Amino acid sequence: MAIREILPEHVAPLLAQGSVFIDVREDHERASGQAEGARGIPKAQLEADPFAHLPDRDASIVLVCQKGGRSMEAARVLEAAGYTAVFSVAGGTSRWIEEGRPVVMPVLSDDARDFNERYSRHLLLPEVGAAGQLRLQQSRVLMIGAGGLGSPAAFYLAAAGVGQLRIADDDVVDRSNLQRQILHTEARVGQAKVASAQATLTALNPRTRIEAVAERVTVDNVERLLEGVDVVLDGADNFPVRYLLNDACVKLGKPLVYGAVQRFEGQVSVFDAGRHRGHAPCYRCLFPEPPPPEFAPNCAEAGVLGVLPGVIGLLQATEVIKLLLGIGDPLTGRLLHFDALSMRFRETRLRHDPDCAVCALDLPFSGYIDYPAFCRAPA
Structure with a gap:
């Protein structure tokens, strides 16, 4: 089955049928809110070892990111790894929020929230990211x-x-x-x-x-x-x-x-x-x-x-x-x-x-x- 790009409105029916919903953004990005029902697994982590997170290659998997690009990239990696039913949400979390769909706020410690807010612009840079910011901190x-x-x-x-x-x-x-x-x-x-x-x-x-x-x-x-x-x-x-x-x-x-x-x-x-x-x-x-x-x-x-x-x-x-x-x-x-x-x-x-x-x-x-x-x- 080819990767399918779906609209936010199509996610709920898939979840009702047992699909796994994954937000592939970084932890600091999800701190400002993520689609209800989604589980956070950063894209690099998911791609490094998909089977550790998704042991059933025949399961229906819905991926979402911020705008839709990274979730589509991750979907291609999963497809190449043998997953047969992968969906990517068009417009990502931004469109999800614009349409007024339910959002949850991850529970973070005060220290984690401070880290994410203070260094948010560094965390957006692939050359820095969370790993680089932690390196600076050390x-x-x-x-x-x-x-x-x-x-x-x-x-x-x-x-x-x-x-x-x-x-x-x-x-x-x-x-x-x-x-x-x-x-x-x-x-x-x-x-x-x-x-x-x-x-x-x-x-x-x-x-x-x-x-x-x-x-x-x-x-x-x-x-x-x-x-x-x-x-x-x-x-x-x-x-x-x-x-x-x-x-x-x-x-x-x-x-x-x-x-x-x-x-x-x-x-x-x-x-x-x-x-x-x-x-x-x-x-x-x-x-x-x-x-x-x-x-x-x-x-x-x-x-x-x-x-x-x-x-x-x-x-x-x-x-x-x-x-x-x-x-x-x-x-x-x-x-x-x-x-x-x-x-x-x-x-x-x-x-x-x-x-x-x-x-x-x-x-x-x-x-x-x-x-x-x-x-x-x-x-």
Whole structure:
């Protein structure tokens, strides 16, 4: 028997004759209501092992989804598996509801309802879905800095549902920060930046745990800060910390999402040499030595357009999420430049340096160095 597409009005007679009614949408989709009499089995789960859910291949089976497309796809899979009487509801649950047919609300815990509602737009993306969102929820990210880059990145990583954000920064909120460091407010001037960040982000998404570490990153604490994290986001504003982070990430095999801003320009990349030795470059492959301080002034000396860290920080957050989910093409081996005045992006290809002092293939880690002295910066 060929697959038949039926209207919602034809479902009730089939159910009265003993047909099995299955809603193949995802759990979060059914949370807003499903056709009365339907049993929820996500499409992928049903297709993976139809016989586990439907042992009788001669039974009459009615499938419904949101609009009718996925139920028809699932029906074809069942037909190919030997099922002889499969029906798909045209127009799906949307048409069912439009026609005023009875709908039931699945019983969900408060936590499940919050999860489904909060991340509903992620859950609709096949590249994320429930499995990807749970992966984000189980992830841990270390953010160095709660300033210009860390502020927008932290907002979106918390909103996206990263399970734990460990934020390290020993600075306090200054009024001059408020032009670009959007985690903070006038009322928090003088407060530790990590405490301010924790308050803001917890209010945004209480599901994300914010670990506030009021410390400057040094050779003495860097490995403790990196312990247990999946990705490191570099929001530092000085070369000694950047080189230290790079070396530690290479040693410990952590991907490092780099960002930097100055005046009207910024850049972003992903350095993942620790996990891909001999292939992916590290920060030292790009900058074997730091520039003299007079040629690399910080924001306090050179100034910065307030919105610029927002652009770069959001690009960093995007790369972090891609790395956590294992989707897309990360900026590994690519340096993305942004010029705000001309509103142009350009890309530079980066190659692994086979003679790199830190990530050369089979080169043992030689230990941390005096990074302020290496960068000719004051201790």
